[in-house]
Amino acid sequence: MKQKLVVIGAGMASGRMLEHLLDADPDGWDVTLFNAEPRGNYNRIMLSPVLSGEKSFDQIVTHDADWYTSRGIDCRFGETIVRIDRANRVVYSPRGGVPYDRLVIATGSAPFIIPVPGRDLPGVCTYRDLEDTNAMIAAAKPGAHAVVIGGGLLGLEAAAGMAARGAEVTVIHLIGHLMERQLDPAAGYLLQRDLEKKGIRVHCKGATKAILGKDRVEAVLLEDGTVYPADLVCMAVGIRPEVRLANDAHLEVARGIVVDDRMRTSDPAIFALGECVEHDRQLFGLVAPLYDQARVLAATLLGQDAAFRPVQTATKLKVTGVDLFSAGDFAEAPGREDIVFRDPGRGIYKRLVLEGDRLCGAVMYGDTADGNWFFGLIRDGTDISALRETLIFGPAFQGGATADPIAAVAALPPEAEICGCNGVCKGRIVQAVEGGATTLDAVRSLTKASASCGTCTGLVEQVMAATLGGAFTANANPPMCRCTDHTHDDVRRLIRTLGLKSIPAVMQELGWKTAGGCANCRPALNYYLLADWPLDYRDDRQSRFVNERNHANIQKDGTYSVVPRMWGGVTTPAELRAIADAADRYAVPMVKVTGGQRIDLLGVRKEDLPAIWSDLNAAGMVSGHAYSKGLRTVKTCVGSEFCRFGTQDSTGLGIRLEKLLWGSWTPAKVKLAVSGCPRNCAEATCKDVGVVCVDSGYQISVAGAAGMDVKETEALCTVATEDEVLETVAAFIQLYRENSRYLHRIYKWVAKVGLVWCKAQVVADPANRRALYDRFLLSQTVYQTDPWAEHAATPRDWAPMADLTLRAAE
Amino acid sequence: MTSLTDIGALDDIPRQGARVVRTTAGCIAIFRTADDRVFALEDRCPHKGGPLSEGILHGDSVTCPLHAWVFDLNTGQALGADEGAVRRFAVRVEGGRILLDAGLMQRRSAA
Ligand code: SRM
Ligand SMILES: Cc1cc2nc3c(=O)[nH]c(=O)nc-3n(C[C@H](O)[C@H](O)[C@H](O)COP(=O)(O)OP(=O)(O)OC[C@H]3O[C@@H](n4cnc5c(N)ncnc54)[C@H](O)[C@@H]3O)c2cc1C
Ligand code: SF4
Ligand code: FES
Numbered sequence: 001m002k003q004k005l006v007v008i009g010a011g012m013a014s015g016r017m018l019e020h021l022l023d024a025d026p027d028g029w030d031v032t033l034f035n036a037e038p039r040g041n042y043n044r045i046m047l048s049p050v051l052s053g054e055k056s057f058d059q060i061v062t063h064d065a066d067w068y069t070s071r072g073i074d075c076r077f078g079e080t081i082v083r084i085d086r087a088n089r090v091v092y093s094p095r096g097g098v099p100y101d102r103l104v105i106a107t108g109s110a111p112f113i114i115p116v117p118g119r120d121l122p123g124v125c126t127y128r129d130l131e132d133t134n135a136m137i138a139a140a141k142p143g144a145h146a147v148v149i150g151g152g153l154l155g156l157e158a159a160a161g162m163a164a165r166g167a168e169v170t171v172i173h174l175i176g177h178l179m180e181r182q183l184d185p186a187a188g189y190l191l192q193r194d195l196e197k198k199g200i201r202v203h204c205k206g207a208t209k210a211i212l213g214k215d216r217v218e219a220v221l222l223e224d225g226t227v228y229p230a231d232l233v234c235m236a237v238g239i240r241p242e243v244r245l246a247n248d249a250h251l252e253v254a255r256g257i258v259v260d261d262r263m264r265t266s267d268p269a270i271f272a273l274g275e276c277v278e279h280d281r282q283l284f285g286l287v288a289p290l291y292d293q294a295r296v297l298a299a300t301l302l303g304q305d306a307a308f309r310p311v312q313t314a315t316k317l318k319v320t321g322v323d324l325f326s327a328g329d330f331a332e333a334p335g336r337e338d339i340v341f342r343d344p345g346r347g348i349y350k351r352l353v354l355e356g357d358r359l360c361g362a363v364m365y366g367d368t369a370d371g372n373w374f375f376g377l378i379r380d381g382t383d384i385s386a387l388r389e390t391l392i393f394g395p396a397f398q399g400g401a402t403a404d405p406i407a408a409v410a411a412l413p414p415e416a417e418i419c420g421c422n423g424v425c426k427g428r429i430v431q432a433v434e435g436g437a438t439t440l441d442a443v444r445s446l447t448k449a450s451a452s453c454g455t456c457t458g459l460v461e462q463v464m465a466a467t468l469g470g471a472f473t474a475n476a477n478p479p480m481c482r483c484t485d486h487t488h489d490d491v492r493r494l495i496r497t498l499g500l501k502s503i504p505a506v507m508q509e510l511g512w513k514t515a516g517g518c519a520n521c522r523p524a525l526n527y528y529l530l531a532d533w534p535l536d537y538r539d540d541r542q543s544r545f546v547n548e549r550n551h552a553n554i555q556k557d558g559t560y561s562v563v564p565r566m567w568g569g570v571t572t573p574a575e576l577r578a579i580a581d582a583a584d585r586y587a588v589p590m591v592k593v594t595g596g597q598r599i600d601l602l603g604v605r606k607e608d609l610p611a612i613w614s615d616l617n618a619a620g621m622v623s624g625h626a627y628s629k630g631l632r633t634v635k636t637c638v639g640s641e642f643c644r645f646g647t648q649d650s651t652g653l654g655i656r657l658e659k660l661l662w663g664s665w666t667p668a669k670v671k672l673a674v675s676g677c678p679r680n681c682a683e684a685t686c687k688d689v690g691v692v693c694v695d696s697g698y699q700i701s702v703a704g705a706a707g708m709d710v711k712e713t714e715a716l717c718t719v720a721t722e723d724e725v726l727e728t729v730a731a732f733i734q735l736y737r738e739n740s741r742y743l744h745r746i747y748k749w750v751a752k753v754g755l756v757w758c759k760a761q762v763v764a765d766p767a768n769r770r771a772l773y774d775r776f777l778l779s780q781t782v783y784q785t786d787p788w789a790e791h792a793a794t795p796r797d798w799a800p801m802a803d804l805t806l807r808a809a810e
Numbered sequence: 811m812t813s814l815t816d817i818g819a820l821d822d823i824p825r826q827g828a829r830v831v832r833t834t835a836g837c838i839a840i841f842r843t844a845d846d847r848v849f850a851l852e853d854r855c856p857h858k859g860g861p862l863s864e865g866i867l868h869g870d871s872v873t874c875p876l877h878a879w880v881f882d883l884n885t886g887q888a889l890g891a892d893e894g895a896v897r898r899f900a901v902r903v904e905g906g907r908i909l910l911d912a913g914l915m916q917r918r919s920a921a
Binding site: 545 | 815822823825829830832837844859861866869875876
């Protein structure tokens with residue numbers, strides 16, 4: 001017979017406990033999972049990146065509907081338990097009772113609300129769950145005012161998140177400096193200065209007297225009389241264990257629900273874990289010890305022996321651009337000594353607290369690279385007397401250790417902890433890699449390393465690199481280039497959420513390591529900026545590869561090729577005559593029909609480009625963009641106008657598509673084709689976007705390739721009219737423009753995001769398709785111009801600035 | 811002998827861009843950095859002759875447009891794993907005009 005297990009609270013602790021329990025014993029339990037929040041388990045820690053816009057909520061869900069279904073869990077999300085009837089072993093929600101054999105209380109904690117007038121006004125929130133996060137996102141509009149009460153970890157993450165969205169944020173903190181539980185005044189000052197640089201105002205020694213407002217919050221009044229306007233007030237002044245149910249049920253409760261080493265409460269059928277418990281007079285507010293509790297409780301329920309022993313924890317502040325690490329205990333006490341290192345110029349502060357020959361606490365600000373090493377010394381109680389002189393300089397200084405991070409990681413013992421949140425040691429990762437997990441995702445799902453707050457991702461990769469040696473091809477998501485540690489995806493996201501609108505702003509705010517970037521990042525940044533801010537950003541010619549800067553393909557001898565557009569591959573005698581004349585006039589060495597149904601004039605000298613362009617312009621032709629990361633050609637076949645099999649006017653549709661899409665910049669080149677029937681003479685099924693006409697309409701397929709990789713397109717949808725083809729194709733290309741990393745062709749991008757997602761965006765959701773289409777058209781109002789006409793007007797810029805051969809002849 | 815030739819205005823060259831000066835012995839690339847310093851290098855990559863004036867300029871370096879070798883504008887040396895160097899020419903800016911030491915080129919063309 002299965003045992004009935006009821007769990008109250010689907011939080012980080014209970015989620016992990018259920019994983020352990022059901023992995024070990026999939027058939028032994030009938031689980032009912034209650035959660036006051038109307039959703040299942042997610043990574044609460046990562047609400048801060050959701051708030052700042054660096055992640056979406058979907059990305060932080062840890063258990064999806066499939067996970068619960070496949071384990072037969074009865075999910076009661078949005079249903080709060082209001083009473084526990086211990087005598088009859090039944091829990092009650094407003095919808096009725098559910099009996100249990102075993103009950104787990106995992107209700108977490110509740111934010112503390114300071115009892116000031118106005119605390120109930122609409123517009124006052126705390127920072128605990130998705131509702132709070134969404135309330136802050138909704139309020140944090142550019143120019144809106146937000147006040148955060150509380151300058152601890154949570155408050156500062158809330159403040160930074162709202163500031164990243166453009167709100168004017170003020171932090172009110174009761175004590176003389178920020179994060180006084182982790183930092184001394186000097187480090188608190190460095191932190192305050194960095195936050196002020198991000199536009200956040202900090203008011204220390206501020207006691208809140210009242211929250212003002214008639215129907216909703218309008219301002220915050222302090223004891224000293226200061227008033228700050230506020231459209232939203234977030235209280236982040238602390239948490240207390242959520243123990244109301246346990247109290248009412250007369251379980252033993254001190255500050256938290258009292259549990260023993262095996263996570264049992266005073267009732268042998270009831271267990272508790274997470275932030276709601278008190279163990280050995282200690283409360284817990286970080287996930288690492290909670291995950292240990294989860295492991296112990298699963299073992300207890302399975303009848304195995306296990307005991308919970310709290311370990312030291314370390315914290316990091318998750319604010320982009322602010323590096324702060326603290327671990328252990330750093331309160332002043334008799335017999336304790338400090339070692340402090342300051343480099344105000346670089347904004348670096350490090351403090352170690354020693355007790356005898358042991359390290360008992362460490363705080364670092366500005367440079368936290370050695371944090372995990374110090375944390376290891378604290379946790380293991382290592383005797384540091386021999387290292388004392390140089391301890392503060394970190395492991396690189398000890399015994400001449402190498403600066404090569406991989407070598408340093410390779411030298412770590414197997415029991416060295418790599419992931420603090422999940423307590424994963426190096427040996428476990430090595431084991432997973434040797435067992436065949438060669439990607440970061442595989443290691444993550446097998447070991448949980450780097451699956452919570454993610455700050456150890458780099459270390460995990462180094463362990464993988466050290467284990468796999470040459471076989472490790474970095475990760476699927478390496479940094480953009482050597483100028484930054486950010487990936488392309490991160491940079492794209494941050495450009496949007498931080499509202500960065502120039503290349504210098506990106507380099508400054510995201511901490512570029514080089515002055516001026518390099519030939520890899522600059523073109524990518526230029527593209528991201530012009531795609532995201534078509535109206536605000538001005539294209540930077542100097543950040544473009546030669547072909548796009550000169551609007552022509554450079555040849556191996558330094559000459560250029562000239563390819564005018566021939567819409568849909570259709571030309572006229574007049575155009576052909578103009579091309580022939582130009583070829584004669586500029587002594588073009590080769591005239592060639594391209595694979596893209598148009599004509600290439602190869603071997604033109606740079607200084608002749610403006611003149612040949614202006615001749616072709618005069619005959620009504622514009623640049624064919626044969627050089628651009630943008631729309632190249634739309635190949636067509638003759639279609640119903642002439643062909644006996646044609647079902648629709650494929651030539652006409654191809655021309656309409658080309659006229660709609662030309663001039664747009666894209667992450668990599670984009671090629672289209674339209675065939676008039678499934679015989680497919682325009683080879684539409686190996687293009688980035690292909691349209692095949694059929695009697696009933698138009699089959700649109702995407703993500704083909706015929707270059708270095710050859711791949712058939714995949715069906716996107718079938719539509720009935722030409723207008724729908726135009727809207728769908730432009731919307732799809734806009735989706736690609738907004739989301740792909742630079743230089744990824746459509747087929748690579750679709751492989752990453754999935755065709756299902758693309759369909760949901762542009763096929764299933766007409767309003768979204770329309771919005772994408774409108775954004776595409778908006779961008780085209782700026783970028784659909786003929787670069788030839790523009791540059792033909794300034795021929796001087798294309799010639800040498802001086803010609804000393806003439807001077808020598810004088 | 812140093813003979814400085816006025817080859818044009820600083821503003822004839824875009825920031826982080828380059829223009830060329832034609833001489834009987836080939837082209838010289840004149841680079842203008844983001845902070846308005848000017849460098850003059852032979853416009854011929856030692857790899858396969860790529861025109862360095864068409865490369866992307868970043869910091870004090872330029873990346874060749876053909877196969878992406880990177881050169882230090884201060885020394886003319888290739889950076890990273892590649893080996894090679896391009897000739898440098900003395901150049902300075904006075905009153906918004908660019909003065910290039912063309913003496914070297916003249917001597918070479920005379921030879
Ligand atoms: C001119 C043309 C060859 C021809 O004489 O027919 C051509 C010429 C070049 N192709 Fe192409 N491609 C040409 C059609 C194609 C096609 C066929 C087509 O479009 O139907 C393909 C395969 C289809 C595809 O793209 O999937 C093709 C796949 C490539 C690739 C591989 C792209 C890939 O993602 O795998 C490259 C390399 C690249 O872009 O990085 C390339 C790159 C080049 C470059 C730009 C190489 C370079 O960087 O200098 C060549 C420039 C020559 C010049 O100076 O003009 N070319 N190239 C064709 C111009 C078409 C046009 O009118 O715009
Ligand atoms: C914004 C933010 C950032 C954080 N950052 C970090 C960090 O960087 N590092 C770190 O280690 N920790 C961090 N924490 C703390 C960490 O999230 C918590 O320690 C952890 O989530 C606690 O887990 P839990 O399972 O005990 O409680 P929770 O995750 O809070 O889950 C409890 C669940 O129980 C539900 N519940 C409560 N009462 C009832 C009831 N009567 N009936 C039904 N359901 C109920 C609640 O709705 C909730 O969903 C952060 C917390 C927040 C809010
Ligand atoms: S296949 Fe394309 S890239 Fe290769 S030589 Fe021919 S034109 Fe050039
Ligand atoms: S010609 Fe310059 S890198 Fe090849």
